[in-house]
Each structure stands twice: as structure tokens, then as C-alpha cells.
Amino acid sequence: MVDTMLEAMVQRKSETESTAEQKKIKLDISDLTVSYGKEAAISDVNFKIYENEIFGIIGPANAGKTSFLKALNLMNTFDANMKVEGKILFNGRDIHQLKNVYALRSRIGVVFPLPVGLPMTVYENVALSPRLRGIKDKASLDEIVQRCLQRSALWDEVKDRLDSLGSLLSGGQQQRLTIARALSQEPELLILDEFSIAVDPVTTMRIEEVLKELKNEMTIILVTNLVQQARRLADRTAFFLEGECIETGDTEALFNGQVENSKTTDYIEGRFG
Amino acid sequence: MTTTQTREAMNEQFDRRTLDWYIDKLVEIIVFISGISAIIFVVGIFVFVTMEGMGFLFDSFSFSEFFGSEYWEPSDEDAPEYGILALIAGTASVTGLAMLIAIPFSLGTAIYIAEFSTGKTREYLKVLVELLAAIPSVVWGFIGLTIMNPLIIEIFDVPVGLTVLNAGIILGLMAAPIMTSIAEDALKAVPDRYREAAEALGATRWQVIYKTVLPAAKNGLLGAILLGVGRGFGETMAVLMATGHAVNIPGSVFDSVRALTATIAAELGETAVGSEHYQVLFTIGIFLFLITFVINLTADLIVRGIKNQ
Structure with a gap:
């Protein structure tokens, strides 16, 4: 009898907890x-x-x-x-x-402490993950690359040289490239x-x-x-x-x-x- | 007063060369000589080979006959003919087939060792591959002669087993270990952070290798392939034993051929020093020297290219 009551109490408590957590x-x-x-x-x-x-x-x-x-x-x-x-x-x-x-x-997108610009172009760095997901359409890829680079505050600096090697960017730029790449995973x-x-x-x-x-x-x-x-x-x-x-x-x-x-x-x- | 004296005494050391100074100088000279000896030897060999072949090169050398004729008849007493076209075809066909075998084989092995194997497996494999590279070429030739020969005759039902196929396989197996070693070094030189970054994106292992590692190691891999080609051109003994040594432009892999190197090895001992035949063999030597030099130089420049990137 006491046991069931206890059980019920415990149950109610966990219920209230879960609603509190939301x-x-x-x-x-x-x-x-x-x-x-x-x-x-x-x-x-x-x-x-x-x-x-x-x-x-x-x-x-x-x-x-x-x-x-x-x-x-x-x-x-x-x-x-x-x-x-x-x-x-x-x-x-x-x-x-x-x-x-x-x-x-x-x-899961990961940004490592030291920037890792993969040895491919800036564009390809950001387009890699969408491509792995199977997106081939150029227009969609363009759109993703631009959006991710804008969000990582890199777009203005690289929009004219998307075809240069990602590993040649400065350290800070590579770090933002890494962030853009992580975001491209959505x-x-x-x-x-x-x-x-x-x-x-x-x-x-x-x-x-x-x-x-x-x-x-x-x-x-x-x-x-x-x-x-x-x-x-x-x-x-x-x-x-x-x-x-x-x-x-x-x-x-x-x-x-x-x-x-x-x-x-x-x-x-x-x-x- | 005393301080001035000691200072002068100390200053005397500036003019005295000690034993340590002489040892240092001596070592420097020895190391310098060892260093430039490589250059001296290469230049020396080139000069020697050119001098020996010069007589023919300047007297009766005909570019069109030498490179355009398929007749290699140096022993013809009346009108000897020195056409190396068939020999070039022999060397090229064997090397070509060898590379067809060695490139996928060595790249596959290198990728497995560098990217997939771990711990003990990797160590054993590396040692084994290096051991393979150390097998003397005459042993490979022996295998071609005594094992591959009857095997080819039986499997393909052909009259002769000493053919392009035989030598190509042997040479491919010979070149593969060295190519594997260099290709593996190239793959290992790709920083792990590239792999980690690609893996973090959700790339599978093959995607990591295909999209990131191979492109990053591209130059080193090309260098490995070119060194394999150089090895193929320069190899003598195994090719001499496995090709059948018949002057012939091959129509299929079941034809016997003769290689440039094997020709020199087989005939030089029988020619009179300074004779035209002797000089022609040295001219072939110059030709081979130039080819391997160009191949190695290209390979070296390509491999250097990765480091500067």
C-alpha cells in the first residue's frame, strides 16, 4: 500500500520535473x-x-x-x-x-581550435559537405556557399576569389572558412x-x-x-x-x-x- | 695592471688555433667532399659514357637510322645496321605493361598501409614491402625464367613464355614495392587535421581518402609513379632474362622483345673496345642516361612541388 503510494508520488514528481524542463x-x-x-x-x-x-x-x-x-x-x-x-x-x-x-x-558541425582549410578552393571547402549529402545542382550549391560564408563573416573578403586555395587564406580567414564549412552541414x-x-x-x-x-x-x-x-x-x-x-x-x-x-x-x- | 695582463693573455687566444678548430675544419672538408662527390660521379659517368660513344656519334651517326630503323644488326660484317627502334619498343612495351600492373597495385597497397591498417599490421606490412624492394633483380629474372615462363606457356597455350607479358609482370612486381614506399610517404605527409576535418563533416573513409587525402598527396603520388617508370627503363637483368631477348617490335604481349639495357649488358662483353659496335652501345647508354635523368628530374621537381605548397 505504502509502496504504491510512494511509486505514484515518484511518478508524479518525475512528471512535474519533465513539464518543468519543457x-x-x-x-x-x-x-x-x-x-x-x-x-x-x-x-x-x-x-x-x-x-x-x-x-x-x-x-x-x-x-x-x-x-x-x-x-x-x-x-x-x-x-x-x-x-x-x-x-x-x-x-x-x-x-x-x-x-x-x-x-x-x-x-554535428565541428570547428577545431586551429583552422583547417582543406587543400581545395574556398568554394569547394564550403560545398564539400552539401556535395557529400548529394546536392549537385550548381545554383543550390552557390546559394549555400554564399549564405554560409556570409554568416561566418567571410563573404566580403573572399567573394572575388572563391576559386583560390582555401589553405592559402590567412589564419583568421581559414577559421571563418572552417565555421562556414561547419554551417554548410546545416x-x-x-x-x-x-x-x-x-x-x-x-x-x-x-x-x-x-x-x-x-x-x-x-x-x-x-x-x-x-x-x-x-x-x-x-x-x-x-x-x-x-x-x-x-x-x-x-x-x-x-x-x-x-x-x-x-x-x-x-x-x-x-x-x- | 694585473687585469690588463690577463686581458692580453686572454686576447692571445684569438690568434691561436686549437685542435678543436682543426678537427672542425677537417670534418667540414670531409663532409663537403662527400656531398659534392655525388655530383662529381654523375658528371663523371656522363662524360665517360659520352667520350666512349663519341666516335660513333660524330662519324657515322644517322638520327633517322638510329631512331627510325627497326634493324639491329651490329654483327653484319658488310653493312652493320644500328637501329634501336625495336629496342625502344621493347623497353617501352615492357615498362608500359609493368606500370599498368604496378600503379594500381602499389597505390592500393600504399592506401591500405597509410589509411586503413593499424599497429602491428602496418609495421609488418611496411617491413615486408621494404624486404620485397630489396630482392635482387637477378632473382626476379630467375623467377621469370623458371616459374613464369612455363606458367604462361601452359595458361595461354603459346609457344614461348619469355615475352612482354612475362617481363611486364616481373618488372611490375619489382617496381611496386618502391612505388608503394614513396606513395605511402606521400599519404603520410598529408596532415591528420585534413582527415579529421573531412571526417567531422560526415565523410566516409573512402570519401575522406578520395576527396581530401589523394588530392593533397597528388604530387607525391605522381613522383612515385615516375620513379617506377624510371626503374622500368633502367632495369636490366630481370628484363634480359624474362623478355626472350629477341629484336622485335611486339604486336601483342605474347611476343618476345629486347630491351635497350639488356642489349648493352649482353653485347658489351663481346665487342672490341673502341669498335663501332662498342661505340654504338655507349650511344644507347647516353640515350638511356638522358631518359632516366629527365624522368628522375621530373619526379624530383614534382615531389619538391608538394613541399613548397
Whole structure:
């Protein structure tokens, strides 16, 4: 009798919780551990990322931020040395059980910290992903290329030389090209790994404005070394330290000192890292 | 006062050359000589070959006969004829067939080693490929003579097995390991971030290779192919043993031919030093030297091209 009542209560509670959340869960990460050989890069990471939010990840070097991103994109198939344990649910599907990893990757756009202009023309760099999806029509490709380059704030600088090699652009331009390429995937999830390293402050601000708009169309994970960038952009933020996720929380709350662990405040205020 | 003295004493060192100084100079000279010896040898060989062939080249050399005639009859006492057209056809047909076999074979192996294999498999494969490259050409010739020959006769029901087909296969297998090694280096030189970037877009492994890795390694791969061609032109012993050594413009892969290199190897020992025949063989040598020089130079320039990109 008591049991059934308890059960009912628990059920009601979880119902109210789910209605309170409202937001759909994009990524559900539980007990995620990534290791290289015997060394764990991150261990026991648990949190959820909701749709149409910008989720910031901050933390000093070696905190495991990049390893976390690599696990999301199943980049471990590329690195035989990298081992991933735990569960990652993407749209509710366990990504380790997918039959076609390429389909997952094509829905996740990644911008690496160092710009990678593929050794092909600017146009081809951006048209590659649509072409992989099977779009052959020149007019549609033109349209996609222009739209993506405009959004990444690169169009004005390269519109007259779309046929020059992407790898010959300057570092900052290549970074924006990389962002354009990621956008050309029309991804559901956009991962930016310290995108502003190679970009000047003015362009960084322009891209940040674009990210705020993009939030309406996709979920964004923003890994950044610039704590203030996380504050400007992220709805929620996670703090990584030495392979552990110290805490996650509402960005403003974290920055206002509502933290579970004082280390978070110490890092945000620049006392270490 | 004392400080001035010590300073003068110290300054004396500026005029004294120590043992270390002489050793340094000596090593510099030795290394310099080793470095330029390669150039000296190449120039020296070219000068020597040209000098030996010069008599014929300036006296009775006829461009149209030398390159246009298919008659190679150097032993004819009354009217010897020195046409190397058939020999060129022999070398070209064997090299051509060898490349048809070696190019897909070596590129496939290189792609597998560089892009697909991992850990131990890759290490073993690399060692094996290098081992293959080290097999002496006479051994390959021996295989052509004793294994391929009866095999071809039996399978294709032809009277002779020492043919373009035989030599082409042997030469293709000989050239493939070196081409594989160089092609693999070219693929490995493509930065991993290109692969990662393409993979992140959702490209399959083959799409990554086809759309990104191969175009990026294009020059190195071309260089590998050209070096294979150079190897084909220069190879002597295996070709001598497997072609049948018959002066003939081949009509099919089942015809016997004779290669330029094999002709020199087989006949030079029987000619009188300084005779016309002797000089003609050296003229062929000049011709071969020029061809391989051009091929290697082109390959080198192409391979250099990647590094400057």
C-alpha cells in the first residue's frame, strides 16, 4: 500500500520535473570516461544539454574539454588509442549503438581550435559537405556557399576569389572558412572548440553575434578559454578541471557566485588557470 | 695592471688555433667532399659514357637510322645496321605493361598501409614491402625464367613464355614495392587535421581518402609513379632474362622483345673496345642516361612541388 503510494508520488514528481524542463534534451551524457592508454582524460562526466541553447564549457588547459568534444563526434574511431566509456544519447539515441556513424557526424558541425582549410578552393571547402549529402545542382550549391560564408563573416573578403586555395587564406580567414564549412552541414549541433584563438577581436564579436542568431536553429557547444566569452554567450556553463566536470549551472548564476564548488569562482575570477 | 695582463693573455687566444678548430675544419672538408662527390660521379659517368660513344656519334651517326630503323644488326660484317627502334619498343612495351600492373597495385597497397591498417599490421606490412624492394633483380629474372615462363606457356597455350607479358609482370612486381614506399610517404605527409576535418563533416573513409587525402598527396603520388617508370627503363637483368631477348617490335604481349639495357649488358662483353659496335652501345647508354635523368628530374621537381605548397 505504502509502496504504491510512494511509486505514484515518484511518478508524479518525475512528471512535474519533465513539464518543468519543457526544453527537449539534445545530449544526455552519463558516466562518460575518455582515456588514452591508461591515462584518463576525463572521467565520470554527467550532464544534459538542451536543444537551442548555447552550452559553454570552460576550464584550464588539460581539463579534458577537447577529449569530451571528440567523444561526442565519435572521433575515437579515428584514434585507436582513444577509449570511450559511458553513455552519450543524441536525440535519445545511444551514439555507440548507431549503425551509421557518418550520419551522426554529418549532423554535428565541428570547428577545431586551429583552422583547417582543406587543400581545395574556398568554394569547394564550403560545398564539400552539401556535395557529400548529394546536392549537385550548381545554383543550390552557390546559394549555400554564399549564405554560409556570409554568416561566418567571410563573404566580403573572399567573394572575388572563391576559386583560390582555401589553405592559402590567412589564419583568421581559414577559421571563418572552417565555421562556414561547419554551417554548410546545416548541423543540429554545432561544436566550437576555442574558435577565437586565431581570430581578431572585431571578427570574434561578429561571429558571436551570428552564434546568438544560430541558437534559434541549432544547439551550440562552446568551448572557450575566454571566461567572459562564455558569460556573453552561454545559457548554461560547465566547468572542467583536471578531467572532471566540477559543476554545471546557469551561466549568470555561476558568474554571480552561486557555485557548489569554490574552485569554479576561483577560476572565473582568474585566481588560477 | 694585473687585469690588463690577463686581458692580453686572454686576447692571445684569438690568434691561436686549437685542435678543436682543426678537427672542425677537417670534418667540414670531409663532409663537403662527400656531398659534392655525388655530383662529381654523375658528371663523371656522363662524360665517360659520352667520350666512349663519341666516335660513333660524330662519324657515322644517322638520327633517322638510329631512331627510325627497326634493324639491329651490329654483327653484319658488310653493312652493320644500328637501329634501336625495336629496342625502344621493347623497353617501352615492357615498362608500359609493368606500370599498368604496378600503379594500381602499389597505390592500393600504399592506401591500405597509410589509411586503413593499424599497429602491428602496418609495421609488418611496411617491413615486408621494404624486404620485397630489396630482392635482387637477378632473382626476379630467375623467377621469370623458371616459374613464369612455363606458367604462361601452359595458361595461354603459346609457344614461348619469355615475352612482354612475362617481363611486364616481373618488372611490375619489382617496381611496386618502391612505388608503394614513396606513395605511402606521400599519404603520410598529408596532415591528420585534413582527415579529421573531412571526417567531422560526415565523410566516409573512402570519401575522406578520395576527396581530401589523394588530392593533397597528388604530387607525391605522381613522383612515385615516375620513379617506377624510371626503374622500368633502367632495369636490366630481370628484363634480359624474362623478355626472350629477341629484336622485335611486339604486336601483342605474347611476343618476345629486347630491351635497350639488356642489349648493352649482353653485347658489351663481346665487342672490341673502341669498335663501332662498342661505340654504338655507349650511344644507347647516353640515350638511356638522358631518359632516366629527365624522368628522375621530373619526379624530383614534382615531389619538391608538394613541399613548397
